[in-house]
Amino acid sequence: MNAGPVLRVEDVDVVRDGNRILENVSLTVRAGEHWALLGANGAGKSTLLGLLGALAHPTRGTVEVLGHRLGRVDMRQLRSHVGHVNPRHDLRSPLKVRDVVLTGLTNTIERVPRWSPAPDQVATADRLIDLLGLGDRHEARWPTLSQGERGRALIARALMPSPELLLLDEPATGLDVAGREQLIERMDTLQHTYRDLASVLVTHHLEELPPGTSHVMLLRDGRCLASGPADEVLTSDQVSKCFDHPIRLTRVDGRWSVRADRPVRAHSG
Incomplete structure (x- = not known):
């Protein structure tokens, strides 16, 4: 097993067609950690996942996957050691x-x-x-x-x-409630079965996070808003800032749920 971090991203920018998709993003993922990348559509989640899966190079900064720095390694060979789950699997x-x-x-x-x-x-x-x-x-x-x-x-x-690393790009997209719950149950089983496996999951729905999610990065407009242990990052205040909407976040039996945090209206009497 790779002795160092499974993933290390330092001060990364990604610019495409003059548009800055990611700006000054850093992330370290170690064996056995289960990360979630959360943010609204267009926040840069899938772009960051592409770097982690050795599918693309950063414009600036360094990305190390399984101890190998992008730009100094055969990308195709490196990808063979990463478990990348793309629900848009183009099987004919x-x-x-x-x-x-x-x-x-x-x-x-x-x-x-x-x-x-x-x-x-x-x-x-x-x-x-x-x-x-x-x-x-x-x-x-x-x-x-x-x-x-x-x-x-x-x-x-x-x-x-x-693989030492499993990447999941919005795996619950398009699933009904039963399908989502079956998926989350099996992902939870995997986390208990493969203790050293690290994973990174992309989603914009907190209800899709498995109970074993250990760490979270909140992305907004290509920048890291907060990053660290899930219980510290997933607060109502920080999630509200991430999605630019007042949100009340609760956690029951290891699962998160959100509701719009509407102001209490005063009753006339």
Whole structure:
């Protein structure tokens, strides 16, 4: 295992077409930590996740992924050691769930021609499918899966190469309540099963955060508003500033919920 931080971002800017997407952002993620990047649409969350997944270079500053500095490493090779879950998985073939999960070993969307997994790799895929609550869907084909089942299959796929880092880009997008809760339950199981695995989850809904979320970064307009342990960062005041709206934040049984904090109206009497 990498002895240092899993991720280290220092004083990063990202500028595209003259627009500053991220400004002076720093972040350190260590083994076993589970981070959430929170912010409104356009805050820079997915851009930052792209840096963490070695998909892009910063305009300024340094990014180290698994101990390797971007700009001094083969990006494609580095990406093979990161579990990146993108719900917009562009699979065109009606592959079975097991085959989709096995593509995590080749870091491809489709099955590689003339490549066959070893028996122990198939066993690992089946174990991950079971762990993600898809035990009765090993042979189901991709087009027949619900969106929630696809999301959980993609997490199993991302875990196939035994990564030290798992990146999740809005994994609950488009899910109904049942699908969201099944996803969160399985993510919570993963965090207890893989104690050293670090994860970073992007969302703009606090209700989507698993109970095991340990750290949070609040992003607003490309800048870090607050960063650190979840219980310190997720306050009504700071979340209100992040989303530019008065919000009342509560936490029950490890889960967060928000409501608009409306001023109390005086009663005329």
